[in-house]
Amino acid sequence: MAELREVQITEEKPLLPGQTPEVAKEAELAARILLDQGQTHSVETPYGSVTFTVYGTPKPKRPAILTYHDVGLNYKSCFQPLFQFADMQEIIQNFVRVHVDAPGMEEGAPVFPLGYQYPSLDQLADMIPCILQYLNFSTIIGIGVGAGAYVLSRYALTHPDTVEGLVLINIDPNAKGWMDWAAHKLTGLTSSISEMILGHLFSQEELSGNSELIQKYRNIIAHAPNLDNIELYWNSYNNRRDLNFVRGGDTTLKCPVMLVVGDQAPHEDAVECNSKLDPTQTSFLKMADSGGQPQLTQPGKLTEAFKYFLQGMGYMASSCMTRLSRSRTASLTSAASIDGNRSRSRTLSQSSESGTLSSGPPGHTMEVSC
Ligand code: BEZ
Numbered sequence: 001m002a003e004l005r006e007v008q009i010t011e012e013k014p015l016l017p018g019q020t021p022e023v024a025k026e027a028e029l030a031a032r033i034l035l036d037q038g039q040t041h042s043v044e045t046p047y048g049s050v051t052f053t054v055y056g057t058p059k060p061k062r063p064a065i066l067t068y069h070d071v072g073l074n075y076k077s078c079f080q081p082l083f084q085f086a087d088m089q090e091i092i093q094n095f096v097r098v099h100v101d102a103p104g105m106e107e108g109a110p111v112f113p114l115g116y117q118y119p120s121l122d123q124l125a126d127m128i129p130c131i132l133q134y135l136n137f138s139t140i141i142g143i144g145v146g147a148g149a150y151v152l153s154r155y156a157l158t159h160p161d162t163v164e165g166l167v168l169i170n171i172d173p174n175a176k177g178w179m180d181w182a183a184h185k186l187t188g189l190t191s192s193i194s195e196m197i198l199g200h201l202f203s204q205e206e207l208s209g210n211s212e213l214i215q216k217y218r219n220i221i222a223h224a225p226n227l228d229n230i231e232l233y234w235n236s237y238n239n240r241r242d243l244n245f246v247r248g249g250d251t252t253l254k255c256p257v258m259l260v261v262g263d264q265a266p267h268e269d270a271v272e273c274n275s276k277l278d279p280t281q282t283s284f285l286k287m288a289d290s291g292g293q294p295q296l297t298q299p300g301k302l303t304e305a306f307k308y309f310l311q312g313m314g315y316m317a318s319s320c321m322t323r324l325s326r327s328r329t330a331s332l333t334s335a336a337s338i339d340g341n342r343s344r345s346r347t348l349s350q351s352s353e354s355g356t357l358s359s360g361p362p363g364h365t366m367e368v369s370c
Helices: 021-036 075-083 086-092 121-135 147-158 178-190 193-201 204-209 212-222 227-238 268-276 299-312
Strands: 039-045 048-055 064-068 097-101 140-145 163-169 257-262 282-287 329-336 342-351 356-359 366-369
Touching (some): 039 121, 064 121, 086 299, 121 227, 147 227, 257 299
Parallel strands (some): 163 257, 329 356
Antiparallel strands (some): 039 048
């Protein structure tokens, strides 16, 4: 007969009632450090699997901040300088962050097999509900750059109730026209894929200046082990269709939008986008001294603008603002739209010398100064 033995079962984690507050605090801190390092997850979607990294913990009654990067980058190379910027910390501590990597762009991603059908930008947008469902998040504030800005806009058009706000950096809402295609084909004859992508991300002036930042990104892209995957995302971007925004129509963004464009990025697209969105909900920010990638070159200015954007949505009390921000003046001002008609759209333009957010032409102005 089998002998009955006494087995001692020990809890690996001490039970909470016996825990001293100090121990509980340490455990919480350890858990938070883990979460602050980012936890990477993958979910299956009808268009293949998608990887995303979550930082921070969900905050009740607050949307998640969800980012989508541009072609040639991943969430880290696109957003790390912004999200690790010192002044950004007081903002993001109030939000859980979800950083999406477009398929095949995550660190260590294997190269897709030959003939793999990469998702279109519309299909990339259709993957986002799977991510939110997996995380059980109901609403987001999106931050997208270039192709990522397009993907988030498409998502917002199809799921307006889940998007509380959008920061769209260097968006081009239009499909390539035949002139663009001709230019693209010609460039393709003489340039490598990595040079073409660098030309999409940065201005010619920046590229020929060859600053440390340009050298870094040139190196990242030219030597990317997943360059073939990057080319597939690039092709999807070039094959995008028009977002067809119509002011006042069904195809328009219903949430507050901050359009951001670097001073050396081609900004006609964003200006046109501005003219097609609800002027009472849209701010347009042309950022001085920022080149093609403001989130990399001017994280401080972008942080400040983002703070005002969140405040406008009722998420950041002015008491949360840093002394630096409080000492500055922000003006949200009525401006004449490009077609010369008076518009109630808000223009935020930034002057780098004074470090102020200065207003456009006077009119319907809200000043925030302390
Ligand atoms: C974040 O805290 O959200 C973050 C940290 C590192 C890279 C990107 C984002």
